[in-house]
Amino acid sequence: MIPIERLPATERLVRLCDxxxxxxxELGATSKAARDTWRLAVTAxxxxxxxxxxxxxxxxxxxxxxDSFGTDIDHFEPLSLTPLRTFCWHNHLLACSRCNSNFKRExxxxxxxxxxxxxxxxxADDPADHLELLVAVGQYxxxxxxxxxxxxxxxxxxxxxxxxxxxxxxxxxxxxTSWHRKTRKGDVAGASQSAxxxxxxxxGDVLRALERLARxxxxxxxxxxxxxxxxxxxxxxxxxPRTAHR
Numbered sequence: 001m002i003p004i005e006r007l008p009a010t011e012r013l014v015r016l017c018d019x020x021x022x023x024x025x026e027l028g029a030t031s032k033a034a035r036d037t038w039r040l041a042v043t044a045x046x047x048x049x050x051x052x053x054x055x056x057x058x059x060x061x062x063x064x065x066x067d068s069f070g071t072d073i074d075h076f077e078p079l080s081l082t083p084l085r086t087f088c089w090h091n092h093l094l095a096c097s098r099c100n101s102n103f104k105r106e107x108x109x110x111x112x113x114x115x116x117x118x119x120x121x122x123x124a125d126d127p128a129d130h131l132e133l134l135v136a137v138g139q140y141x142x143x144x145x146x147x148x149x150x151x152x153x154x155x156x157x158x159x160x161x162x163x164x165x166x167x168x169x170x171x172x173x174x175x176x177t178s179w180h181r182k183t184r185k186g187d188v189a190g191a192s193q194s195a196x197x198x199x200x201x202x203x204g205d206v207l208r209a210l211e212r213l214a215r216x217x218x219x220x221x222x223x224x225x226x227x228x229x230x231x232x233x234x235x236x237x238x239x240x241p242r243t244a245h246r
Contacts, residue, residue, distance in 0.1 A: 016087075018087075034084075038086050060094070067161060067202050070095060077117070078108050081108060099155065135169050137162070179230065182194060211235060
């Protein structure tokens, strides 16, 4: 997972969502009312999806696993728990069908004493505060209770994701060294193409983990010498990955 910059809702979206929330309230604010209203809200859902796609990392990637395409509008806090948040813009994220329907579903763990949500919201939290990616093996470790619960609920350590992150690690190292060679040769266009390709790669969390590793004093021991030099140049040039607002 990586941080996602949430864009402000448009005036049109606010109006559409407010109208639908009023309908849910008038129907008794039940989970059935929320589901029925959501199902019929074609225009509002289209506006929500358009804005979420502008926020999505890479090429419209799932905001949880960063692997598959984001196909579903996920209610971060399930509408069955809080029907009146069904059309709350800050409760919407773009997810793949596997993360949304096979793993997260209606799961929403909270602290029993404080009521604090124990899932990482990438549009509000920095996942790196709660998760440590062992980049060379592709596996996550939880640094906090929120991190541990997020690994469980989102299935972040399922085998296909671990393999995918490892492959992304190998590919990222190759692209980084290629980018660095082109930069040193003065091939501005080629370096720009490599940088763009790297930012659009699935598993954007791998590159961010590499960047954090490059800033540590033992980076040269943990990474191949050429990769370490390329990463250092990447950081100096300010080539950090970013979410492109489309």
